[in-house]
Each structure stands twice: as C-alpha cells, then as structure tokens.
Amino acid sequence: MEQFEFNYPAKHKVPKRAHVGVAGSGDLEVLLEPKDDNTASVRIRTSVDGFKNTWKAVLDRFFGQYDRAVHIEINDAGATPGAVFLRLQQAVEATEV
Amino acid sequence: MSSPIFSREYLQRCSFIELNARERAKSLFDPGTGRELAEPFDRIESPWLAIQGVTPQADDGCIVMRGTIGGNKATVIAFNGPFQGGGIGEVSGAKLTAALDLACRDNEKGSQTSAVLLLETGGVRLQEANLGLAAVAEIISSIIALRRYAPVISVIAGPVGCFGGMSLAAGVSSYIVMTPEGRLGLNGPEVIEEESGVEEFDASDRSLIWSIFGGQQRYEQGLADVLVNDDTDRMVNTVRELIAKGVPAVHRSEQVDLYRSRIAALDPSTQWEPKQLHSWPSWSAGSLARPTSRSEGPATGNKEKEQ
Numbered sequence: 001m002e003q004f005e006f007n008y009p010a011k012h013k014v015p016k017r018a019h020v021g022v023a024g025s026g027d028l029e030v031l032l033e034p035k036d037d038n039t040a041s042v043r044i045r046t047s048v049d050g051f052k053n054t055w056k057a058v059l060d061r062f063f064g065q066y067d068r069a070v071h072i073e074i075n076d077a078g079a080t081p082g083a084v085f086l087r088l089q090q091a092v093e094a095t096e097v
Numbered sequence: 098m099s100s101p102i103f104s105r106e107y108l109q110r111c112s113f114i115e116l117n118a119r120e121r122a123k124s125l126f127d128p129g130t131g132r133e134l135a136e137p138f139d140r141i142e143s144p145w146l147a148i149q150g151v152t153p154q155a156d157d158g159c160i161v162m163r164g165t166i167g168g169n170k171a172t173v174i175a176f177n178g179p180f181q182g183g184g185i186g187e188v189s190g191a192k193l194t195a196a197l198d199l200a201c202r203d204n205e206k207g208s209q210t211s212a213v214l215l216l217e218t219g220g221v222r223l224q225e226a227n228l229g230l231a232a233v234a235e236i237i238s239s240i241i242a243l244r245r246y247a248p249v250i251s252v253i254a255g256p257v258g259c260f261g262g263m264s265l266a267a268g269v270s271s272y273i274v275m276t277p278e279g280r281l282g283l284n285g286p287e288v289i290e291e292e293s294g295v296e297e298f299d300a301s302d303r304s305l306i307w308s309i310f311g312g313q314q315r316y317e318q319g320l321a322d323v324l325v326n327d328d329t330d331r332m333v334n335t336v337r338e339l340i341a342k343g344v345p346a347v348h349r350s351e352q353v354d355l356y357r358s359r360i361a362a363l364d365p366s367t368q369w370e371p372k373q374l375h376s377w378p379s380w381s382a383g384s385l386a387r388p389t390s391r392s393e394g395p396a397t398g399n400k401e402k403e404q
C-alpha cells in the first residue's frame with residue numbers, strides 16, 4: 001500500500017461534505033470536506049504501488065477544472081484512472097445537491 | 098419463445114440488491130427518520146489493514162443507523178459486501194455489537210427497539226482473524242440478549258450471501274429473510290471445494306450452489322422464515338410486518354431437540370438431493386411438527402419481556 005498527498009490552489013468554498021464509493025476491488029472511496037483556506041489537499045491511500053505519476057496526472061486534470069477549497073481523502077482498491085475521475089465528479093455532484 | 102421474458106412489474110420494481118449498503122439501510126426506515134451513527138467522517142477504521150497492505154475504509158464496511166420502521170424504533174446494521182467481502186473485523190464487529198447493546202439498553206428502559214441486520218458477509222475477515230472470531234462471539238451474545246425484548250431480523254439479500262461466523266449470528270436471530278439470490282451457509286462453496294476436493298463440491302457450479310445454499314432452498318427447509326423477491330417495497334413491508342409481529346414464542350436456535358432429531362435421521366451413506374430436505378418433518382423420525390414449547394420449560398419471548 002502507498003500513501004501520498006497533493007496540494008492545489010483554490011478559490012471558492014463548498015457548502016457541504018460528501019462521501020461516495022467503496023474501497024472494494026476496482027473501486028475507491030472518496031471523502032470530500034470543505035476547507036477554510038484557499039487551498040485544496042488530497043490524501044491518497046492505494047493498494048496498488050507504483051502509480052504516483054498517474055495519480056498526479058488525474059488530479060492535475062481534475063483540479064484544472066475544479067477550483068474549490070476542499071480536503072479529499074481517497075481510499076483506493078485498484079480503481080482505473082477513469083473510475084477515479086468519475087468518483088471525484090460524483091463527490092462534487094453530491095456537494096451540490 | 099416469442100413471449101416477453103420480463104414482466105412490467107419486474108422491470109419497474111426498485112431492486113433492493115442493486116442498492117449499496119447505506120442505501121439499503123436507509124430504505125428500510127420511515128422517510129426522514131434514519132440517522133447514521135459512527136459514520137464515515139468519524140473515521141472509525143480498522144487499525145490492522147493498512148499494516149498488511151490493504152486499504153481501509155472510513156466506516157470499516159459497517160453502517161449503523163437508527164430511526165423508526167413502521168412507527169417502531171429500530172436500529173439497522175448493514176455490511177458493505179464489496180469491502181473485504183463484508184468481512185467482520187475488530188472495528189466493524191464492535192460497531193455491530195455496540196449498536197445491538199444500545200438497542201438492548203433502550204429496551205431495558207422500556208423503549209422497545211428492534212434490530213435489523215443486513216448481512217452481506219463471508220464471515221470473519223482473515224486479516225483480523227482472532228479479533229474477528231472474538232467479535233462474532235460478542236455479536237451472538239448481544240443478539241441473544243436483545244432478542245428477549247424485541248425481534249432481531251437478519252436479511253440476506255445477496256449477492257455475497259452470509260457465511261462463516263455470521264451464519265451463526267443469523268441462526269440465533271428471531272427471523273431470517275432471504276431473497277432467491279441470497280445464500281446462507283456455514284462453510285462457503287470455495288472452502289468446501291478447497292477442503293474436500295472438486296468431486297465432493299464443485300464451487301463453479303452455480304445451480305448446485307444455489308440448490309444447497311440459496312434462499313429458496315433455505316426457505317423450503319424451514320431455515321429461513323420469509324422468502325421475498327428482490328424488490329425494495331416488498332423488503333420494507335416484510336421487515337415492517339416482522340417488527341410488528343414481535344418476538345417469536347420460540348426462537349429457532351432454542352429448538353435443539355428438533356434439529357438434533359433431524360440430523361439423527363439423516364443417513365450419510367446415501368446421496369441426498371436438495372429437494373429431499375424440504376419438509377423435514379415428513380422424513381424425520383418421530384413426531385416432528387414444529388414444537389410450540391420445550392420440555393425443559395421454555396423461556397418464551399413474552400415471559401422474558403415481563404421480567
């Protein structure tokens with residue numbers, strides 16, 4: 001298992017937190033919470049070692065479109081980059097409902 | 098072969114099995130009453146998985162909710178099948194036990210509270226072996242304490258089923274509800290094949306597996322109380338009815354003589370077909386209509402409730 005963190009600048013607040021997904025085979029759990037400062041932080045724990053660059057690429061793309069101040073925790077059990085992106089979008093949607 | 102395979106009713110139903118564990122738990126409560134305890138953002142997760150290279154989950158795969166079902170107070174505990182096969186670890190086991198004990202205390206104070214277990218579990222989580230086994234012992238004693246006051250209902254909807262130590266927990270509950278997709282057994286098919294060989298049990302043979310462990314078979318054998326098709330409305334109604342029905346006069350696990358006599362009547366030298374195990378009273382020795390009382394003086398649910 002590997003763990004790493006990424007940080008991004010952020011502009012806007014989010015109204016509430018969101019929890020989506022499950023740390024089951026090929027899937028991931030996302031916990032998204034509002035943050036008070038103008039930054040976004042992501043902490044990832046993944047069962048599959050050696051893909052830090054891929055995680056960075058997925059999150060760079062995600063935060064290229066999303067500028068909210070959030071702390072995200074990801075518990076990953078081998079999700080593909082596409083599945084990771086979809087779960088992140090689902091978490092964002094859940095904060096907007 | 099031109100007639101439609103699926104009825105309109107089938108296509109328009111809201112599947113219970115397709116809901117995730119949290120949605121299943123929530124669906125059982127009267128609208129707006131389900132409140133989650135020890136939820137994911139409390140981050141009560143297993144301390145043992147990460148050190149073994151397994152990603153933990155923030156709720157440890159166990160969801161606890163309280164609210165009302167059909168106007169009656171109830172707690173629902175759901176296991177998340179996709180996470181570790183719904184396996185019981187130290188934390189998820191402690192959450193389940195604490196939820197049952199909380200319901201038990203409410204009953205002792207005079208506020209009747211039932212429990213519904215949504216069991217999607219392969220049993221003890223191997224990464225936490227001994228702690229999981231200890232948890233199963235605690236769970237069983239907490240169910241037995243609670244079932245004196247209010248029904249403890251085990252729902253085995255599928256697709257994981259209920260195996261290992263948690264099949265024992267289901268066995269001591271007041272009522273077992275299954276769907277035809279659900280499975281209930283002590284040793285799972287893969288375990289039997291691994292231990293006894295593929296000629297004894299072929300774990301890839303789905304029709305064989307469901308003919309032995311499946312909801313239909315368990316219902317026909319009298320080991321499940323209600324068989325309900327995969328439909329959320331029907332599941333909600335079934336659970337409501339069982340809560341309204343209250344504590345059974347005699348729990349299944351109290352009928353020791355009945356089940357001993359059934360085992361005694363089994364002749365292991367002949368090959369039994371699953372269908373022969375339906376309507377056990379007809380082939381078991383002696384008078385085996387379901388007993389309403391035991392010779393040792395049954396402590397019925399109602400009597401204990403008065404104490």
